[in-house]
Amino acid sequence: xxGASWLAALVFLPAVGSPLLAHRSFGRFPFxxxxxxxxxxxxxxxxxxxxxxxxxxxxxxVALVATLAAVLASGLRVLxxxxxxxxxxxxxxxxxxxxxxxxxxxxxxxxxxxxxxxxAATSVDLVFFWGAxxxxxxxxxxxxxxxxxxxxxxxxxxxxxxxxxxxxAFATMAAGRFVWTAAALTFPLTLAxxxxxxxxxxxxxxxxxxxxxxxxxxxxxxACIGSQAxxxxxxxxxxxxxxxxxxxxxxxxxxxxxxxDLLAGILFAAAATAKVEGLPFAVAAAALxxxxxxxxxxxxxxxxxxLLGPTAVxxxxxxxxxxxxxxxSAYSEYGRFFxxxxxxxxxxxxxxxxxxxxTGRGLAYLIPLLCLVGSGRxxxxxxxxxxxxxxxxxxxxxxYLHPAGDPAQWIGWSAPRVFAPxxxxxxxxxxxxxxx
Amino acid sequence: xxxxxxxxxxxxxxxxxxxxxxxxxxxxxARTAHPLDEQLFVPVTPLDRTDGARAEQWAxxxxxxxxxxxxxxxxxxxxxxxxxxxxxxxxxxxxxxxxPLPTTYYGNPTPEIGAQAPLVLAYRSxxxxxxxxxxxxxxxxxxxxxxxxxx
Numbered sequence: 138x139x140g141a142s143w144l145a146a147l148v149f150l151p152a153v154g155s156p157l158l159a160h161r162s163f164g165r166f167p168f169x170x171x172x173x174x175x176x177x178x179x180x181x182x183x184x185x186x187x188x189x190x191x192x193x194x195x196x197x198x199v200a201l202v203a204t205l206a207a208v209l210a211s212g213l214r215v216l217x218x219x220x221x222x223x224x225x226x227x228x229x230x231x232x233x234x235x236x237x238x239x240x241x242x243x244x245x246x247x248x249x250x251x252x253x254x255x256x257a258a259t260s261v262d263l264v265f266f267w268g269a270x271x272x273x274x275x276x277x278x279x280x281x282x283x284x285x286x287x288x289x290x291x292x293x294x295x296x297x298x299x300x301x302x303x304x305x306a307f308a309t310m311a312a313g314r315f316v317w318t319a320a321a322l323t324f325p326l327t328l329a330x331x332x333x334x335x336x337x338x339x340x341x342x343x344x345x346x347x348x349x350x351x352x353x354x355x356x357x358x359x360a361c362i363g364s365q366a367x368x369x370x371x372x373x374x375x376x377x378x379x380x381x382x383x384x385x386x387x388x389x390x391x392x393x394x395x396x397x398d399l400l401a402g403i404l405f406a407a408a409a410t411a412k413v414e415g416l417p418f419a420v421a422a423a424a425l426x427x428x429x430x431x432x433x434x435x436x437x438x439x440x441x442x443x444l445l446g447p448t449a450v451x452x453x454x455x456x457x458x459x460x461x462x463x464x465x466s467a468y469s470e471y472g473r474f475f476x477x478x479x480x481x482x483x484x485x486x487x488x489x490x491x492x493x494x495x496t497g498r499g500l501a502y503l504i505p506l507l508c509l510v511g512s513g514r515x516x517x518x519x520x521x522x523x524x525x526x527x528x529x530x531x532x533x534x535x536x537y538l539h540p541a542g543d544p545a546q547w548i549g550w551s552a553p554r555v556f557a558p559x560x561x562x563x564x565x566x567x568x569x570x571x572x573x
Numbered sequence: 574x575x576x577x578x579x580x581x582x583x584x585x586x587x588x589x590x591x592x593x594x595x596x597x598x599x600x601x602x603a604r605t606a607h608p609l610d611e612q613l614f615v616p617v618t619p620l621d622r623t624d625g626a627r628a629e630q631w632a633x634x635x636x637x638x639x640x641x642x643x644x645x646x647x648x649x650x651x652x653x654x655x656x657x658x659x660x661x662x663x664x665x666x667x668x669x670x671x672x673p674l675p676t677t678y679y680g681n682p683t684p685e686i687g688a689q690a691p692l693v694l695a696y697r698s699x700x701x702x703x704x705x706x707x708x709x710x711x712x713x714x715x716x717x718x719x720x721x722x723x724x
Contacts, residue, residue: 234586241590244597252600256616259623264631265659269666276669289675289686292662315669317619350589357596364600367623497599504592511588 139312143319144326146311147176149199150304153206154179157213157403161222162396170337173330174400177379181407182206183307184300185451188280192458196278199311213399216443220395226340231349235336238349242332245353245360250325252364259321263370266293271305272315282462296465299455300410301372317370324369327378332356338382341389343568351568354505355381358560361501366553372412373554379408380418381561384525387426388518388569398443401426406447410455413468414532414555419448421528425521477538485537488548489556496553505560505567512567519569522562529558629714630660630696634667636712637694646672647692650700654680660696693718 154175157163163171186205190197231239252258260267270293273284285295309315335355339348359377368374383404386397405423408415423444427437459465493499509515533555537544604612616622618631641647649664651657654677664673676687693700696715700706706718 234590237590238586238593241593241597245593248597248601252604254616255604255622256619256628257604257622259619261620261624261627264619264627264666265662266666269662269669272666272669289661289673289678289683290665292679293665315666321619346586350586350593353593354589354596357593361596361600365603370619497596497603500599501596504596508589508592511585 139314140316140319140322143308143312143314143316144322146199146308147304147323147326149203149307149311150179150183151176152179153182153203154210156207157210158400160214160217160220160396162217162220163223163400165223165225165341165391167225167337167340170334173334174338174382174404176330177382177407178210178400178403179206180300180304180375181379181403181410181447181451182209184303184410185209185406185454187303187307188299188451188454188458191280192454192461194279197274197306197310198278199307202307213403216399217395223391225337226345229345232346234346235349238336238346238353241353242356245357246325246329246332249328249360249364249369250322253321253325253369254318258324258364258367258369260367260369260371260373262372263317263320267301267305267371268315268317268320269293270302271309271320274302274306275309275315278310280458282464285464294470296459296467296469298372298410298412298415298452300407301375304375321370324363324374327374328356328360328363331359331378331381334382335385338385338389339568341391342385343570347568351564354508354564355561358501358505358564359557361497362553362557362560365497365501366557368554371554373557376408376411376415377557377561379404379411380415380558381565383408383419384422384522384562384565387422387521388565392426393430393432393440395443398440399447402444402447405444406451409448410451414529414536416448416452417532418525418529418558419445422521422525425524429517429520471536472539477535478541479538481538481544482534485534485544485548488545489534489537489552492549492552493556502556502560505563509563509567515566515569519566522566522569526559526562526566529562530556626656627659627663630656631663631667633696633712633714634660634664634694636714637710637717638668640710640712640717641668641671641692644670644672645692646674646690647694648674648676648687648690649694649696650676650698651696652698656696660694664694691720693720 151172157178158171158175166174183202183206186202186209187197273281284290285293305320332352335352336348339351363374383401386392386401389397391397405419409419427441430437493502537548618628620628620631649657649660651660657677658679661673661675674686674690675683677683693706694715694717700718705721707721709717709719
C-alpha cells in the first residue's frame with residue numbers, strides 16, 4: 138500500500154508540468170505524449186524547486202515544492218507569448234503495423250516489470266546510495282549537509298546531479314516513507330511512459346507506422362539493456378527518457394521555434410541534472426541542432442538560449458548550493474579534467490566492447506546499429522543523433538581514461554548502462570528521412 | 574522532407590518489428606532458462622536475482638532489525654573488507670534512523686571509528702574475543718552483539 142502511494146506521488150510530476158504543456162502551441166502532440174512531456178518537464182521543475190529551496194535554506198514540503206514548480210511552469214508560458222496554436226495529426230485508426238508495434242512495446246514493458254518485481258533488475262546503486270539519500274533528504278526536509286559532509290558518507294557522491302534523489306525524496310515525503318520496491322518500479326514505469334509518448338513525438342518526424350516501429354524498437358532495446366544491466370531504481374532510465382524525448386523533439390521538422398526549443402531545453406536540463414553524462418549529451422545535441430539550422434545569428438542565439446538556458450540555470454543552482462556550502466565545486470571523483478592516461482586507450486576500448494558484449498550478448502546495441510546500416514543514407518537531420526552518439530561515446534571513453542589504475546571493474550559495471558543511449562540514437566537516426 | 578517519405582521503418586517495418594520482438598524475447602528467454610522452482614521463487618530482498626551475495630547481506634540486515642533499539646549506533650564486521658563496506662552502505666538505507674560507524678572503509682581500516690559503536694553486527698564472522706562483547710541474538714548468517722562497558 139505504501140508502495141502504491143509512493144508511486145502515486147509521482148502523479149505530481151505531470152500535474153506541475155501541465156501549466157506549461159497546456160499551452161496551445163503544444164497542441165501538436167497527442168494526449169499521452171503531452172502527459173508524459175508534462176511529467177518530464179515536471180520532474181525537472183520539481184527538482185529545480187527543491188534545489189532552489191535548499192539553496193535559500195527553506196525547508197521542503199510537498200505543497201510548497203509542488204506549488205513552486207507549478208508557478209515556474211506557468212511562468213515559462215510567458216516565453217511562449219504569441220506562439221500560435223497547433224493541432225495534433227488527424228486521428229486515424231491504427232493499422233496492423235502500428236497495433237503490432239504497440240503490442241511489442243507492451244511486451245517489453247511487461248518484461249521489464251516482471252524482471253523488476255522478481256528482483257532481477259534492481260540496481261545495486263539504489264540500495265547503496267540513491268535510496269539512502271532520498272530517505273535522508275526527505276527526513277531532513279532538505280539536502281542534508283551533515284549527512285553528506287560525514288566522511289563515512291563519502292560514497293554517497295554528494296556532487297552527483299540532484300534530480301533523482303530530489304524526486305525520490307519528494308515521493309518519500311508525499312508517501313510518508315521510502316519504499317524500495319516502488320523506487321525500483323520507476324524503471325518499468327518510466328519505460329511505459331516512453332512507450333506511451335514516443336510514437337506521438339516521432340509522428341511529426343515520420344509516418345505513423347514508422348513512428349510506431351521506431352518506438353517499439355527503442356522501448357525493446359531499453360527494456361533489454363535495463364533488465365540485463367540492472368538499472369531498476371537508479372538514474373539511468375529517467376536519463377534515457379529525458380534524452381530520447383529531447384532528441385526526438387529536435388528531429389521534428391517543426392522543432393525550430395519557441396515551444397519546441399524550450400521544451401527540448403527543459404528536457405536537456407532534466408538529463409543534465411539526472412546524471413553527469415546528461416550534460417555532454419545535451420550540449421552535443423543542442424550544438425548539432427543549431428549548426429543544422431538556417432537563420433540569423435540573433436535567431437540562433439535565441440534558440441541556443443532556449444535549448445541550453447534551462448540546463449545552465451539548473452546546474453548553476455546546483456553548483457551554487459555545492460560551492461556556498463563548501464560541499465563540492467566540481468564533478469570531483471574523476472580527477473583533474475585533462476589528467477588522463479592515453480596509454481590505457483586500447484584496454485579501455487577492449488573492456489567497453491567486452492562489457493557490452495556480455496550484456497544480452499550485445500544484441501541490444503547491435504540490432505539498432507544494423508537497422509541504421511540497413512536503412513542506407515540518411516538525411517542531414519540524422520547528423521544530430523549520430524553526432525551526439527559520437528560525442529557521448531568520446532566523452533565516456535575520455536572519462537574512463539582518468540583512473541591511474543586498471544578501470545576494468547568500473548567499466549564492467551557501468552559501460553552497459555552509460556552506452557545505452559547509443560542504440561537509441563542509432564534507431565532515431567535511422568528514422569530520419571532522406572533529404573528532399 | 575515530409576512524414577510521408579519517411580525513413581526505412583516506413584519501407585520495411587516488419588524487419589524493425591522483428592528486431593524489436595527479438596529484443597523483447599531475449600531477456601524472457603534468458604529468464605525461462607532457469608529451473609522452474611527458481612523462477613517461481615518470490616524474492617524477499619530487492620537484489621535476490623541480481624546479486625546473490627548482496628541479497629544475503631540485505632537479508633542479514635533485515636534479520637538484525639528486530640534486535641536493534643530505536644536509532645541504533647552500530648558497526649559491522651564481516652569476513653572481508655568488501656563485504657563489510659557493502660553492508661555498511663546498505664545499512665545506511667536499510668536503517669534510516671541509525672548511525673552505522675565503519676570499522677573498515679573501502680579497504681582502509683578505521684577501528685577507532687567503529688570502536689565508538691555500542692552495538693556490533695557480525696556477518697559470517699565472529700568478533701575478536703578481546704572486543705568484550707555480549708551476545709544479544711543469533712540471526713541467519715551472523716549475530717548481534719553489545720559492547721560490555723569496561724569496569
